[in-house]
Amino acid sequence: xxxxxxxxxxxxxxxxxxxxxxxxxxxxxxxxxxxxxxxxxxxxxxxxxxxxxxxxxxxxxxxxxxxxxxxxxxxxxxxxxxxxxxxxxxxxxxxxxxxxxxxxxxxxxxxxxxxxxxxxxxxxxxxxxxxxxxxxxxxxxxxxxxxxxxxxxxxxxxxxxxxxxxxxxxxxxxxxxxxxxxxxxxxxxxxxxxxxxxxxxxxxxxxxxxxxxxxxxxxxxxxxxxxxxxxxxxxxxxxxxxxxxxxxxxxxxxxxxxxxxxxxxxxxxxxxxxxxxxxxxxxxxxxxxxxxxxxxxxxxxxxxxxxxxxxxxxxxxxxxxxxxxxxxxxxxxxxxxxxxxxxxxxxxxxxxxxxxxxxxxxxxxxxxxxxxxxxxxxxxxxxxxxxxxxxxxxx
Numbered sequence: 103x104x105x106x107x108x109x110x111x112x113x114x115x116x117x118x119x120x121x122x123x124x125x126x127x128x129x130x131x132x133x134x135x136x137x138x139x140x141x142x143x144x145x146x147x148x149x150x151x152x153x154x155x156x157x158x159x160x161x162x163x164x165x166x167x168x169x170x171x172x173x174x175x176x177x178x179x180x181x182x183x184x185x186x187x188x189x190x191x192x193x194x195x196x197x198x199x200x201x202x203x204x205x206x207x208x209x210x211x212x213x214x215x216x217x218x219x220x221x222x223x224x225x226x227x228x229x230x231x232x233x234x235x236x237x238x239x240x241x242x243x244x245x246x247x248x249x250x251x252x253x254x255x256x257x258x259x260x261x262x263x264x265x266x267x268x269x270x271x272x273x274x275x276x277x278x279x280x281x282x283x284x285x286x287x288x289x290x291x292x293x294x295x296x297x298x299x300x301x302x303x304x305x306x307x308x309x310x311x312x313x314x315x316x317x318x319x320x321x322x323x324x325x326x327x328x329x330x331x332x333x334x335x336x337x338x339x340x341x342x343x344x345x346x347x348x349x350x351x352x353x354x355x356x357x358x359x360x361x362x363x364x365x366x367x368x369x370x371x372x373x374x375x376x377x378x379x380x381x382x383x384x385x386x387x388x389x390x391x392x393x394x395x396x397x398x399x400x401x402x403x404x405x406x407x408x409x410x411x412x413x414x415x416x417x418x419x420x421x422x423x424x425x426x427x428x429x430x431x432x433x434x435x436x437x438x439x440x441x442x443x444x445x446x447x448x449x450x451x452x453x454x455x456x457x458x459x460x461x462x463x464x465x466x467x468x469x470x471x472x473x474x475x476x477x478x479x480x481x482x483x484x485x486x487x488x489x490x491x492x493x494x495x496x497x
Contacts, residue, residue, distance in 0.1 A: 104132040105374070106194035108217060110183070110209050112148055113141035115305050116200035116223045116249070119366050121148060123374065128152070131374075134194055135186055137201070137209070142168045149177050158186050160205075183209050187216050196374055198249065199224050202305065204427060204478060207231040208471055215242040221373040223249040225320050226431075230424045230474050232327040233467070247373040248328055252321050254369035255348035255360035256329065263352070265331065272349040273321055274341040275401065276301050278313040281342060285405055291444040293437060301344040301364045310434045314448055315406040323415060323423060333415055340399040345392040363389070407448045414455065421463035422455075424474050428481040429454050436489065450488075459484060 107124070111117045117136075124131045137158035138145040149157055149172070156178045159165040165181045172179035180186040197217040199210050206224035211234055214220060220239075222228060228235065228248075239246050248257050252273050260268065279298045280288055296313045297306055304312065311317035315338070322336045339349075350358045362368045368383065375381050403409050416422050433447045442450070454460065460481075468474045 104130060105196055106192070107131055107133050107374075108135040108194055108197040108213060109133060109200065110135075110137045110197065110213065111139075111200035111202065111206070111224075112136040113138045113144040114200050114202055116198070116366060116370070120198050120200065120370055120374075121152065123367055123371050124152065134190055134192075137183065137186075139201075139205070140164060146172065146175070146177075150175060156180070156186050156190060158183055160209075183212050187212070190216075192216075193218060195219065196221070196376070198222075198370070198373075199227070202226075202307070203431065204230055204424075204474070207234075207474065210235060211238055211471065214238040214244050217244060219245045219247060219373075219376055221247040221249040221370070225250065225317075225324050226427050228324045228327060229320060230427055230468075231471065233419055234471065245376065246328075247376060248324075249369055249373055250321065250324070251347045251362070251366065251369050253325060253328060254373065255362075256325060256350065258372075259348060259350045259358045259360055260329065263350075265329070267352050267354055268331065268335060268350060269353045270337060270351040271325065271331070271335055272337050272339045272351070273318060273325065274344070274346055274348065275315060275318045275338055276312065276344045277340045277342050277399070277401070278315065280313060280405070281340065288405075288444060293440065296437075296444060300342070306438060307431070307434055310437065310447070311430070313444075314408050315401065316408045316430055316448070319408055319411050320427070322412065326415075327419075333412065333417070338401060338409070338412075340401050341396065342399070343392045343396070345389065346396065361388070361393070407445075407452065410452065411455070416464055418467070420465065420467045421477050424468065424477045425460050425463065425481050426451075426455060428478050429485060432482055432485050441489075454485060454488070 109117050109120055112121060133152045133154045135156045136145055136148055136154050139160045142159060142164050145157055157172060158180045169179045178189055194217050196219045197213055198221045199206055200223050201209060204226045207227040207230060210227050248254055256271060279300055297309045299309050299312055308317060318338045325336055326333050344364045346359055346361050348360050371383055401409060429451050433451055436442045437447050
């Protein structure tokens, strides 16, 4: 019997990778829903190729302008996920949430009760709203699988272990495109250079986060929430070859390491085949050249000042996570538009995160998704005022 699948964010990098897996074996999968924000022509082509009868276009203008085009092709088109789910009205086997940004949180919550398994590649949703995701997972008996390569690796290594036996978890970082550059040569780095990741093909936002190592800060916060472990259980270590994705050191003397090629298809296809089905992804042997001379490095805090944030992460869930995510998102956008310098991303973020205006919110936690949305708006407004007031912030 074919597995019934929802793909949220099918036109993005993770969504397209998931479709590429399904394309290789269409007989095993039946896609029931695709969603996109803006890439309407792409999602239409995907729907036609995979015979998908339900599509969500989460952009009101484009939904109105293009809905007739979908209807001509006998495809049901909706403006939001809830309307699409009402039409489908059946629980599917597997959902992957590949929507980027905080916008992915609400669709995640909405879809959980309609799927047996959900794989989430959206770190913003987990970081800002894990409290709400976890509640709905338990309520609807839905199985959760983290899909980022690092978190999938940790999940794979510890899922049959007693967490009390974990001594330390090491999350590996590539070091980004500037690992071998001297700090003095990074002052005038343009976005084109920062986007040139040495190992992975990624979107612009995550590529900049990799260069600044903010992605690893987010991954530590994410792992802390997913696995319900203290922040002190995690270390970030640089592994330039990106072949080892996680290392777990156990109190009993055992050490587990998970290795796979730099290809997101691997965690995705293993998450789809969640019932320990026997399948063959490829027949490549272990790349011993990558394992020889691994050469792990401790990250230089001067080159990656974002690492200072690890000491600021509160033990309890609060508005800190939403403020941190939003500040970084907005500053990266400004950098990509050449409005601020490379080092200004973290410099301004560190200044903002410590301002009394934001610090007062760290004693409170959001009670709903609307609370999170409201805080996102407050952060954007405050930051924009700061950036306009100080015209020479890009030094």
